[in-house]
Amino acid sequence: MSKSTTTTTVLILLISQLLFIILQSSSTNAAAAVVASYNIINFGAKSDGRTDSTKSFLQAWASACSSIKPATLYVPKGQYLIKQAVFEGPCKSRVIIQIDGTLVAPMDYWALANSRNWILFDSIDGVSINGGTLDGRGSAYWACKIAGQNCPQGAMILRSEVVLYKSLLSCAYILFITSLSYQVNAENLNNLWVRLEACGAAGEGVIRDDQGILLVAFHSFYGSGSNNLAETRALLDGLLLCQQLGITNIIVKVDSNLVAGWYNQECSIPWHLSFWWQRIREATENLNINLKHVYRELNSSADCMASLGLSSRSNCSITTDFLMRLVGLTCLDRLRMPYIRLAHLSINRCSNVMVRKVKIIAPDGSPNTDGIHVQTSTHVTITDSSIKTGDDCISIGPGAQKVLIERVGCGPGHGISIGSLAKDLNEEGVQDITVRDVVFTGSDNGLRIKSWARPSNGFVRNVLYQNIVMNNVRNPILIDQRYCPSNQGCPNQHSGIKISGVTYQNVRGTSATPVAVKFQCSVTNPCNGIKLQNIKLTHFNKPAQSVCLNAAGTTSGSITPGSCL
Numbered sequence: 001m002s003k004s005t006t007t008t009t010v011l012i013l014l015i016s017q018l019l020f021i022i023l024q025s026s027s028t029n030a031a032a033a034v035v036a037s038y039n040i041i042n043f044g045a046k047s048d049g050r051t052d053s054t055k056s057f058l059q060a061w062a063s064a065c066s067s068i069k070p071a072t073l074y075v076p077k078g079q080y081l082i083k084q085a086v087f088e089g090p091c092k093s094r095v096i097i098q099i100d101g102t103l104v105a106p107m108d109y110w111a112l113a114n115s116r117n118w119i120l121f122d123s124i125d126g127v128s129i130n131g132g133t134l135d136g137r138g139s140a141y142w143a144c145k146i147a148g149q150n151c152p153q154g155a156m157i158l159r160s161e162v163v164l165y166k167s168l169l170s171c172a173y174i175l176f177i178t179s180l181s182y183q184v185n186a187e188n189l190n191n192l193w194v195r196l197e198a199c200g201a202a203g204e205g206v207i208r209d210d211q212g213i214l215l216v217a218f219h220s221f222y223g224s225g226s227n228n229l230a231e232t233r234a235l236l237d238g239l240l241l242c243q244q245l246g247i248t249n250i251i252v253k254v255d256s257n258l259v260a261g262w263y264n265q266e267c268s269i270p271w272h273l274s275f276w277w278q279r280i281r282e283a284t285e286n287l288n289i290n291l292k293h294v295y296r297e298l299n300s301s302a303d304c305m306a307s308l309g310l311s312s313r314s315n316c317s318i319t320t321d322f323l324m325r326l327v328g329l330t331c332l333d334r335l336r337m338p339y340i341r342l343a344h345l346s347i348n349r350c351s352n353v354m355v356r357k358v359k360i361i362a363p364d365g366s367p368n369t370d371g372i373h374v375q376t377s378t379h380v381t382i383t384d385s386s387i388k389t390g391d392d393c394i395s396i397g398p399g400a401q402k403v404l405i406e407r408v409g410c411g412p413g414h415g416i417s418i419g420s421l422a423k424d425l426n427e428e429g430v431q432d433i434t435v436r437d438v439v440f441t442g443s444d445n446g447l448r449i450k451s452w453a454r455p456s457n458g459f460v461r462n463v464l465y466q467n468i469v470m471n472n473v474r475n476p477i478l479i480d481q482r483y484c485p486s487n488q489g490c491p492n493q494h495s496g497i498k499i500s501g502v503t504y505q506n507v508r509g510t511s512a513t514p515v516a517v518k519f520q521c522s523v524t525n526p527c528n529g530i531k532l533q534n535i536k537l538t539h540f541n542k543p544a545q546s547v548c549l550n551a552a553g554t555t556s557g558s559i560t561p562g563s564c565l
């Protein structure tokens with residue numbers, strides 16, 4: 001669609017959990033292409049889990065990638081042994097990898113050794129991975145590490161370089177990561193859309209031109225939730241899609257009086273929808289939008305439009321900046337990633353990321369097993385998840401901005417940490433972080449900000465911790481700018497990280513140690529703008545203690561232990 005086309009009008013109808021879009025423009029609809037299918041069995045793969053099927057898999061990939069038609073690479077039920085594999089692009093058309101079986105790594109961890117990657121997708125735009133199980137077989141590797149033997153570095157279970165993933169998870173096919181020594185890494189993904197097909201709130205839409213010809217249909221799954229949540233997120237998806245298509249003049253008609261009121265700022269937005277409405281405001285900055293409320297009775301044509309749209313699923317996959325969604329479904333099962341070395345899920349150089357209903361389990365004593373690590377990324381949401389690990393449940397590194405963490409259970413583990421920072425002199429800052437409605441149970445730390453005691457240009461600012469419960473946590477509230485976990489080779493300088501604007505609001509529970517609040521800030525860059533509001537932390541049914549070093553701020557409400565600011 002040319003952006004030079006004359007004025008374009010888009011009509012969006014929101015009906016309960018369905019979003020319908022009518023587009024008036026000069027564009028026409030291309031006929032849906034027939035999908036070519038490539039079964040790895042036909043290329044010699046064996047489903048016994050013992051025969052090396054790497055070559056067969058790569059041959060099937062080469063055929064699918066070179067197809068001028070949209071192609072499906074099919075992995076039937078069974079176990080398929082895959083050694084290190086690189087799936088290279090670019091491909092001539094869109095490729096779907098449909099996995100009904102399990103891909104297993106070699107039993108001997110030395111087969112991958114220091115290869116860094118087990119499965120690598122390189123220079124691919126428009127690949128979908130549907131379902132299946134990726135089993136890294138890492139138990140022997142962990143035994144090696146625990147025994148203190150000479151072990152290899154290992155490999156990431158799934159790595160991508162400039163790749164677009166769509167439909168990674170679905171209710172019909174759930175992705176399981178079962179590994180002891182590998183990690184999942186979503187890197188350089190600004191266009192990752194994981195679409196779910198069943199149970200829960202969903203938004204579906206069609207886009208037509210002024211002749212009624214179908215241009216594209218789309219479907220988004222939002223998990224369980226209210227109609228208000230579904231309609232809000234469907235509105236956002238529709239606006240982002242229109243924006244991607246170069247449409248700037250949009251008429252939106254919704255049957256939800258609340259959604260219309262929120263958009264027109266006629267009533268307050270519920271707090272649990274505030275993140276999505278902030279995204280909507282940002283998406284509409286350069287759009288000309290007129291949003292009106294209509295009664296459901298006026299939408300009699302919607303059912304017909306929906307049936308036509310949903311019969312055209314081949315048009316659903318387009319390259320667009322939709323949200324990246326990683327969702328482990330409670331309706332069938334959860335995404336499980338037990339016993340993974342290093343970060344289970346690493347989000348690096350990404351934007352618009354949703355991680356929801358993920359369950360991560362690693363041994364309490366397993367080092368360097370961060371549950372989720374976020375850095376150099378923006379608009380990241382982690383919600384409704386349970387993380388039990390041997391390191392940080394969630395770690396937030398340099399360059400992370402606009403991160404929302406809510407309704408997460410953490411423990412055992414090292415808490416939710418910003419840092420460690422000051423690893424480098426020139427380091428990006430961390431800002432606009434919100435952690436709320438989180439429960440810590442038996443973790444070493446709760447809310448932690450940590451930096452090495454060395455010079456750095458980095459910073460931490462505008463952080464909100466809200467509605468937090470601590471159950472027997474060793475360090476419930478901690479800022480540590482002399483971080484040195486091994487107490488060996490410590491820099492012993494002064495941290496250059498500038499920490500400001502950190503608010504702790506409604507934090508309650510029990511501390512496993514006498515000191516529940518500790519602010520150990522830099523001599524040369526003291527912490528400032530710290531706010532404590534309604535804090536109640538006890539130690540064995542007695543008030544705990546607080547310790548401050550180079551920290552300044554204010555308090556309000558009831559504060560236990562007494563403030564040292």
